[in-house]
Amino acid sequence: MKKTVFLGALAVTGLAAGAAAAGTLDDVKARGKLNCGVTTGLAGFAAPDANGVWEGFDVGVCRAVAAAIFGDPTAVEFIPTTGKTRFTALASGEVDMLARNTTWTFTRDVDLKFEFVGINYYDGQGFMVPKSLGVSSAKELDGATVCIQTGTTTELNLADFFRSNNMSYEPVPIETNAEAQQQFLAGACDVYTTDASGLAATRATFENPGDYVILPEIISKEPLGPLVRHGDNAWGDLVRWTLNALIAAEELGITSANIDELRKGTNNPEINRILGTEGNLGEMLGLSADWAYNAIKAGGNYGELFEKNIGENTPIGLQRGLNAQWKDGGLIYAPPFR
Amino acid sequence: MTALTDPPKESFRLSMLIYDTRYRSMTIQVVALMGFMLLFAWIISNTLQNLSALGKPVDFGFLFEPAGYDINQRLIEYNSQDTHLRAAFVGLLNTLLVAALGCALATILGVIIGVLRLSHNWIVARLMTVYIEAFRNVPVLLWIVLVMAIMIETMPAPREFRGENPTASMLFGDSVAITNRGVYIPEPLFSRSLGDISVFGAFDISLDLIAFLVALFGGIYASKLVKRRADRIQAATGERPTTWHIRLGLVVIPPVAVLIALGFYLGYPELKGFNFKGGIHMRNSLIALWLALSLYTAAFIAEAVRAGILAISKGQTEAAYALGLSRSQTMNLVILPQAARVIIPPLISQYLNLTKNSSLAIAVGYMDITGTLGGITMNQTGRELESILLLMAIYLSISLSISAVMNWYNKRVKLVER
Numbered sequence: 001m002k003k004t005v006f007l008g009a010l011a012v013t014g015l016a017a018g019a020a021a022a023g024t025l026d027d028v029k030a031r032g033k034l035n036c037g038v039t040t041g042l043a044g045f046a047a048p049d050a051n052g053v054w055e056g057f058d059v060g061v062c063r064a065v066a067a068a069i070f071g072d073p074t075a076v077e078f079i080p081t082t083g084k085t086r087f088t089a090l091a092s093g094e095v096d097m098l099a100r101n102t103t104w105t106f107t108r109d110v111d112l113k114f115e116f117v118g119i120n121y122y123d124g125q126g127f128m129v130p131k132s133l134g135v136s137s138a139k140e141l142d143g144a145t146v147c148i149q150t151g152t153t154t155e156l157n158l159a160d161f162f163r164s165n166n167m168s169y170e171p172v173p174i175e176t177n178a179e180a181q182q183q184f185l186a187g188a189c190d191v192y193t194t195d196a197s198g199l200a201a202t203r204a205t206f207e208n209p210g211d212y213v214i215l216p217e218i219i220s221k222e223p224l225g226p227l228v229r230h231g232d233n234a235w236g237d238l239v240r241w242t243l244n245a246l247i248a249a250e251e252l253g254i255t256s257a258n259i260d261e262l263r264k265g266t267n268n269p270e271i272n273r274i275l276g277t278e279g280n281l282g283e284m285l286g287l288s289a290d291w292a293y294n295a296i297k298a299g300g301n302y303g304e305l306f307e308k309n310i311g312e313n314t315p316i317g318l319q320r321g322l323n324a325q326w327k328d329g330g331l332i333y334a335p336p337f338r
Numbered sequence: 339m340t341a342l343t344d345p346p347k348e349s350f351r352l353s354m355l356i357y358d359t360r361y362r363s364m365t366i367q368v369v370a371l372m373g374f375m376l377l378f379a380w381i382i383s384n385t386l387q388n389l390s391a392l393g394k395p396v397d398f399g400f401l402f403e404p405a406g407y408d409i410n411q412r413l414i415e416y417n418s419q420d421t422h423l424r425a426a427f428v429g430l431l432n433t434l435l436v437a438a439l440g441c442a443l444a445t446i447l448g449v450i451i452g453v454l455r456l457s458h459n460w461i462v463a464r465l466m467t468v469y470i471e472a473f474r475n476v477p478v479l480l481w482i483v484l485v486m487a488i489m490i491e492t493m494p495a496p497r498e499f500r501g502e503n504p505t506a507s508m509l510f511g512d513s514v515a516i517t518n519r520g521v522y523i524p525e526p527l528f529s530r531s532l533g534d535i536s537v538f539g540a541f542d543i544s545l546d547l548i549a550f551l552v553a554l555f556g557g558i559y560a561s562k563l564v565k566r567r568a569d570r571i572q573a574a575t576g577e578r579p580t581t582w583h584i585r586l587g588l589v590v591i592p593p594v595a596v597l598i599a600l601g602f603y604l605g606y607p608e609l610k611g612f613n614f615k616g617g618i619h620m621r622n623s624l625i626a627l628w629l630a631l632s633l634y635t636a637a638f639i640a641e642a643v644r645a646g647i648l649a650i651s652k653g654q655t656e657a658a659y660a661l662g663l664s665r666s667q668t669m670n671l672v673i674l675p676q677a678a679r680v681i682i683p684p685l686i687s688q689y690l691n692l693t694k695n696s697s698l699a700i701a702v703g704y705m706d707i708t709g710t711l712g713g714i715t716m717n718q719t720g721r722e723l724e725s726i727l728l729l730m731a732i733y734l735s736i737s738l739s740i741s742a743v744m745n746w747y748n749k750r751v752k753l754v755e756r
């Protein structure tokens with residue numbers, strides 16, 4: 001009799017512990033900063049600068065979310081994660097969100113129970129080789145030694161690609177981009193494969209980027225986006241609409257330069273709703289009315305973030321391509337703010 | 339004989355459990371055990387509750403799904419369409435391989451270094467001390483990473499072996515290639531191979547290897563019989579027949595005959611395309627892990643060996659010298675056999691340490707069981723708890739098996755006290 005009561009109590013405490021996982025926004029507010037999982041260092045996407053301040057395209061998303069919550073884009077703790085550790089870090093609550101070149105896949109969504117809140121970069125897997133190898137197509141890579149980061153979609157795509165083309169290869173599993181770079185430059189592997197954006201970013205940091213070519217084949221779809229845990233929809237909404245605000249801002253012409261002007265009031269109701277001068281969208285998210293204003297002001301709109309960190313005028317030099325606004329023939333598209 | 343009547347039986351009262359010293363300690367132990375079990379039950383139930391709250395109930399079904407990833411070092415047939423279970427097995431074999439290689443090398447190095455540390459040559463003894471202190475006091479992970487970095491940065495890439503004026507060349511008459519992807523050595527091949535047999539339909543074992551081992555061990559056994567016969571004759575007549583040539587022949591001839599019958603030849607590595615083809619490829623991840631673990635563990639084994647030798651009383655050495663044995667004879671025939679009894683127990687724990695430390699393999703991308711089951715599988719399926727539980731069970735079984743074997747050996751060499 002006593003035993004059943006005791007076990008019942010145990011069950012209740014167990015449940016209570018589970019339920020406490022919800023309410024991420026309250027936790028973040030109580031903590032006073034956002035814990036954002038990023039890469040261990042990928043130039044242009046997320047890397048600390050000379051002063052140890054994190055910057056990059058993915059970092060921009062973290063800062064926008066922090067600004068939406070606290071009005072302060074620096075209220076973020078950046079937590080470096082590898083391809084292998086990132087999901088454990090998110091599932092265990094060590095980070096509140098991940099903004100880390102992570103591909104939205106069925107199993108990650110349904111089986112690993114993560115909620116991808118959107119896509120901030122449409123990518124695909126590519127191959128990089130030294131020019132001196134004289135290889136011009138991925139179909140010529142039979143027998144090559146390939147460096148890959150473990151725990152990624154990359155290694156699964158790679159196995160499929162070589163199998164379906166009846167080629168063999170020698171995989172060299174590696175934990176971080178930095179280690180892969182070291183082995184690749186030393187010639188311990190012939191090929192480095194990862195998302196094409198990651199290849200461009202990695203090559204930009206080489207001493208002689210011109211000695212290396214990225215092969216024309218793109219062997220997969222890698223829609224990269226920020227993600228949160230399943231089970232806290234309010235928190236998922238907040239991150240999703242912060243990203244959407246950055247995208248809509250570009251579409252509507254809201255930039256970090258003109259945002260203060262626009263906030264005084266415009267005759268475009270959608271701009272007014274985003275900037276909080278009309279309606280109560282911020283309140284619905286549990287935030288202040290100027291949440292989106294702060295998020296956009298933090299690092300600029302989606303296009304500004306792109307140009308500043310990875311665009312054509314940076315060493316990484318990525319074109320907008322698929323990542324142009326839908327109006328310009330790309331796939332970047334935000335649902336309406338109403 | 340005196341007839342004793344039993345003292346009158348006291349009736350048992352519940353309070354005696356606490357106040358009677360005969361029962362008290364038992365009571366305390368039972369209560370503590372129950373408390374411990376409750377705590378354990380709570381941890382388990384809490385974990386299960388939280389996992390199902392997360393929507394991830396414990397389920398080992400993922401082991402039978404296709405793994406989807408490739409593994410470079412495979413001791414058995416494996417491709418990316420095989421199951422996670424098989425991938426785990428490939429990893430397990432890799433763990434056992436590096437553990438076995440590591441234990442063997444560490445023992446050899448450890449014994450040599452341990453003996454040399456007691457050398458009368460001041461420089462040699464000091465050098466060994468430096469070695470032991472350097473390896474014992476730096477974490478093994480750093481040694482592993484250091485060896486790997488040296489391999490990658492200083493050895494030539496395969497493409498440097500190519501062209502008119504290659505900057506690197508193969509060693510030992512073009513039979514060994516040392517590259518920054520590992521070392522390629524010749525492999526044994528058979529022109530009249532017996533083929534493989536399939537074990538449980540799960541993996542193949544080479545019949546050639548089995549035939550060779552049977553011949554080798556058969557020869558060793560036969561040679562033992564000859565030795566025993568010689569012992570008997572010596573005991574009976576006082577004269578020992580010369581047997582060394584028979585015994586040598588018994589050990590050498592059968593395996594050589596098998597090799598010739600099977601058409602043994604060596605396959606040499608050759609540069610083809612991106613990489614060397616043919617031969618045995620010892621990947622630099624294996625070499626880095628193997629060397630670093632062996633060098634590290636050898637330092638500990640050397641200390642155990644030294645302790646074992648010092649434990650043998652000096653009188654033994656003096657007695658051996660008095661009998662006219664040379665220094666090395668004294669060491670090999672008198673000291674080491676006795677010291678072995680002291681050395682083996684700590685040696686067991688060093689073997690266990692080496693095996694467990696091999697899980698640092700992931701630092702250099704060696705695909706051991708931690709890299710497959712506890713690495714890629716865990717990461718791709720999100721089954722953290724299940725994978726870790728399995729891993730713990732596996733390491734536990736490996737460790738217990740090593741202990742069992744070594745304890746059995748220890749019993750055999752132990753001094754039989756009379």
Ligand SMILES: N[C@@H](CCC(=O)N[C@@H](CS)C(=O)NCC(=O)O)C(=O)O
Nearest residue numbers: 039040101102103152153176177198
């Ligand atoms: N998109 C793939 C690959 C992600 C990935 O590994 N990205 C690399 C380069 S594109 C990275 O972020 N490396 C940084 C690091 O090592 O921390 C996935 O989600 O599995």
